[in-house]
Amino acid sequence: MKKVITVMIMVFSIVTLVGCGSATNNTPPAESSATDTATVQKTENRILKDSSDSSSENSTSDSGSKILVAYFSRAGENYNVGTVEKGNTQIMAEMIAEETGGTLFKVETVTPYPSSYDECTDVAKQEQNDNARPELKEAVDDFDDYDTIILGFPIWWGDMPMAMYTFLESYDFSGKTVLPFNTHEGSGEAGTTGKIQSALPQATALEGLAVQGKTAQEDRNDTMTTIQKWLSQNEIN
Amino acid sequence: MNQGSKRMMWKKSFKYFIDLLMIALFVLLMSNQYTGQLAHEWIGSGMLFVVLMHHWLNRTWYKALSKGNYNIIRMLQTSIDFILLLLIIAMMVSGILLSRYVFVWLQPETGMNSLRLIHLASSHWTVLLMAAHLGLYLSVFLKRIYRNEKQAIRVIFRLCGIISAIFGLISVMQLNFVDYMFLQTEFYQYSEDSFVLYMIRVVSILLGTASLTHLFMKLKRRIKT
Numbered sequence: 001m002k003k004v005i006t007v008m009i010m011v012f013s014i015v016t017l018v019g020c021g022s023a024t025n026n027t028p029p030a031e032s033s034a035t036d037t038a039t040v041q042k043t044e045n046r047i048l049k050d051s052s053d054s055s056s057e058n059s060t061s062d063s064g065s066k067i068l069v070a071y072f073s074r075a076g077e078n079y080n081v082g083t084v085e086k087g088n089t090q091i092m093a094e095m096i097a098e099e100t101g102g103t104l105f106k107v108e109t110v111t112p113y114p115s116s117y118d119e120c121t122d123v124a125k126q127e128q129n130d131n132a133r134p135e136l137k138e139a140v141d142d143f144d145d146y147d148t149i150i151l152g153f154p155i156w157w158g159d160m161p162m163a164m165y166t167f168l169e170s171y172d173f174s175g176k177t178v179l180p181f182n183t184h185e186g187s188g189e190a191g192t193t194g195k196i197q198s199a200l201p202q203a204t205a206l207e208g209l210a211v212q213g214k215t216a217q218e219d220r221n222d223t224m225t226t227i228q229k230w231l232s233q234n235e236i237n
Numbered sequence: 238m239n240q241g242s243k244r245m246m247w248k249k250s251f252k253y254f255i256d257l258l259m260i261a262l263f264v265l266l267m268s269n270q271y272t273g274q275l276a277h278e279w280i281g282s283g284m285l286f287v288v289l290m291h292h293w294l295n296r297t298w299y300k301a302l303s304k305g306n307y308n309i310i311r312m313l314q315t316s317i318d319f320i321l322l323l324l325i326i327a328m329m330v331s332g333i334l335l336s337r338y339v340f341v342w343l344q345p346e347t348g349m350n351s352l353r354l355i356h357l358a359s360s361h362w363t364v365l366l367m368a369a370h371l372g373l374y375l376s377v378f379l380k381r382i383y384r385n386e387k388q389a390i391r392v393i394f395r396l397c398g399i400i401s402a403i404f405g406l407i408s409v410m411q412l413n414f415v416d417y418m419f420l421q422t423e424f425y426q427y428s429e430d431s432f433v434l435y436m437i438r439v440v441s442i443l444l445g446t447a448s449l450t451h452l453f454m455k456l457k458r459r460i461k462t
């Protein structure tokens with residue numbers, strides 16, 4: 001019996017050691033960097049707002065086809081970036097609209113998502129398990145006029161946020177070209193191009209662009225370069 | 238052959254079949270990026286059944302726990318077995334609660350993110366510990382095979398062990414196993430390998446770790462005698 005107890009103690013000491021290891025490795029993102037980016041963002045907010053306003057008036061690209069940049073993004077507390085005023089995907093969406101002259105459209109739900117990261121993961125998971133179609137706030141004006149839809153979203157639980165499915169099912173995409181991009185924290189595109197294509201059999205879904213959320217938030221120049229390269233590869237611009 | 242030993246043979250073969258099935262299912266479970274979520278959940282449910290079967294077939298292990306002497310090797314063996322048991326329970330409970338289809342009626346209101354992290358870390362720990370567990374009992378199995386077969390098979394098995402150890406080690410690095418085990422990365426990274434290559438990687442990690450454990454035990458025994 002003594003030996004059994006010894007073994008048990010061995011087991012538990014190893015288990016707790018492992019537990020400590022993961023606990024110390026789990027340090028929260030540095031506060032200072034989060035506030036730094038927040039101040040940078042404030043100034044950039046204004047600039048980008050101007051550019052997005054002008055781009056919506058002139059949403060025809062050089063090649064003559066009309067482009068819609070529809071994206072979902074969530075501000076607030078998030079993994080790896082601290083608390084942000086502008087979501088990672090939104091930063092990319094604004095850059096893409098600026099580059100292409102496309103119209104920006106933010107996919108927003110009637111019920112906003114919690115700004116706490118943990119709470120948001122619970123809500124997002126619940127919606128995914130329920131295969132929910134959360135109701136959207138606004139509709140795109142004259143959706144039929146656009147030929148190319150650039151679709152942006154974060155990866156939530158290895159998939160698009162369910163609100164994107166509501167969006168895809170709200171319009172007639174037949175004959176349109178869909179170019180997806182996403183931000184993530186490791187999953188990459190997580191099979192979303194395939195999911196978009198099967199949700200929109202009448203449209204042509206092209207290979208998407210996946211950028212790490214932290215990169216989009218904190219290395220804007222790198223992100224811009226990646227976007228420009230990606231757009232010219234897809235002959236949009 | 239009399240009736241009793243025939244039944245014994247059947248039971249042994251069935252045990253091996255269950256063990257093999259468990260390894261095969263586990264390889265598929267690790268490949269959930271290719272199988273998709275729905276299949277992952279059904280395979281996981283099948284795994285639950287096979288794991289219970291494995292425990293039932295080896296129930297004498299529990300009875301023998303309080304008997305006999307514990308030398309270092311047995312202590313190590315028993316510790317690994319216990320840790321593995323805890324890991325598998327953690328993996329299965331978190332998996333069931335995270336379910337999108339099969340056990341969706343069990344979904345909790347909150348704590349999903351922690352459950353996801355438990356599932357991510359425990360599954361990657363389980364790969365290595367399951368392989369170590371396999372390695373610790375491998376000598377029993379190998380003795381049975383070597384008894385009836387030619388020397389050639391020994392060479393083949395050793396070669397397999399060496400190759401899988403090398404490729405397994407490379408794969409552990411390339412698939413970022415350690416990052417997941419210690420939650421350095423919180424999100425599973427989709428691999429760009431083909432399904433077949435990915436499965437070969439997981440099998441190599443399992444066999445490689447088992448072989449290294451087996452080798453370690455052999456050296457340990459040799460030093461003692």
Ligand SMILES: Cc1cc2nc3c(=O)[nH]c(=O)nc-3n(C[C@H](O)[C@H](O)[C@H](O)COP(=O)(O)O)c2cc1C
Nearest residue numbers: 073074087088089154155157158183185186187213
């Ligand atoms: C609810 C939730 C679930 C997430 N799930 C994943 C995931 O499965 N894989 C991943 O790589 N990142 C995941 N993330 C991280 C986000 O994809 C990443 O932070 C993204 O850049 C957020 O974009 P946003 O700021 O535009 O909302 C998740 C984030 C949240 C809030």
